[in-house]
Amino acid sequence: MSNTAIEIPPYARSVVDKLEHYGYEAYVVGGCVRDSLLGLTPKDWDVCTNATPQEVLRVFRNRPVIKTGLKHGTVTVMMNREPVEVTTFRIDGEYSDNRHPDRVIFVSRVEEDLARRDFTINAMAYNPCRGLVDAFSGREDLAAGRIRCVGEPDDRFNEDGLRIMRALRFAARYDFGIESETAFSIRRNRHLLENVSVERIYKELKGMLVGKGALSMLLAFPDVMAIIIPELAPTFGFEQHTPYHRYDVWTHTAHAVHAAPADETLRLTMLLHDVAKPACFSQGEDGTGHFYGHPDKGADMARKILHRLKSDNATLNRVVTLVKEHDNTFPTTRSGMRRYIGRLGEDVVEQLFAVKRADHAAQSDYRQKEKAAVLREAALLIDELMAEEHAFTIKDLHINGRDLADMGIPAGPEVGRILKTLLNEVQEDTLPNTAEALSARVKELAKG
16 A cells, blocks of 8 residues: 555645635545555545535635535535535434435534445545544555445444445455455345345446456355345356356356456356356256256346346347357358358457356366367457458448449349348358459349
8 A cells, every 4th residue: 555645636636725725624535545545546536624515615616516415515616627526524314215314414523524434445534734534444454455334334234225235346346355244244234235226236236246356245245146136046056067067056157257357248247147047957867967048048037137227228238148149159160150240240259259268267177178279269260251351241241232223223122132142152252252243243143
């Protein structure tokens, strides 16, 4: 970790200095302090102060301001086109909805404000003259790589159920552990997530999945995951009874997530790629496990899960496609690979390579060399095709509908039929993808 001195960017420093100039106390607070102490560059800079919201508005009367959450004490000041949230020191009243305080009470001391925050690593404030205010040993927890609630964990989670997912996200992001009492409380209070909007949960889930510590969080808190995605529960401890796997379905899933690139779509895919395995399980006479049809069923389940979580359509459709295709073998012929890429798209096929590599990395050592060789040959075949005058779809042909019209082919189904025939013959390597060759073939097809 860096030393206590924190370099505040000029736009945020000017907010602190202006409040101090008028006799108020002001500190940068929360995530920007945490990340600065970790040697990271904060995305946002927040300020807390003993100035009331109306006093903040008066101090910055000549600046653009947004009355972000005035009743909760927050004003956003635009300083050199950068937003700085300025919040009055406060303590929170009751949380009757397990999400937002029913009321807030403004207080005069920064330590009182820090006491209401979620985790110790987020409960630090810094002023360039007064230094670091760390009433709850947040810096010590940063050094130890530990997520710990401020005060009683049950109180913090009952105030805001989303903090359960925030704990997992922070732990995954920084590859930290979760302190034992906080971890016990997460498990004890996991039902509180049922009171939180799915949009907020989904956002935290994605943030957790792309963290470098996602594996340990998935393995440590499957019961939390079952609250968010109940369809995952049957995978916990489900033995696969096949030499291809060394883990049960859930443990394999967690390792596959970890093995995938830190991309939301890819890691959501790995989280859901085997969700249907328990429902599709059968055993042969020799005791070997089989999961016939699990990619198709898994794709249907993934669609329902992501729809329930209110995923954006682009992510939902891509994850569903990748889950559906994840267990299929890549074509080994030039024409087959051309059609495969034409059907799915180049970017989907590229992501499928990442999906398959992650899936293989989470399996046993059985036949790993053969599986790696298959992927290598497929990648080489794609590279060869990409270096040529490839035609994966009709739009890749060096002729189009307008060209056919100029050749006297009337608009209508005949144009589509001819273009499909051309694409098929180019993909079969029986027709070059050149304007001259394609035009000549059009004339032959038109005569026929």
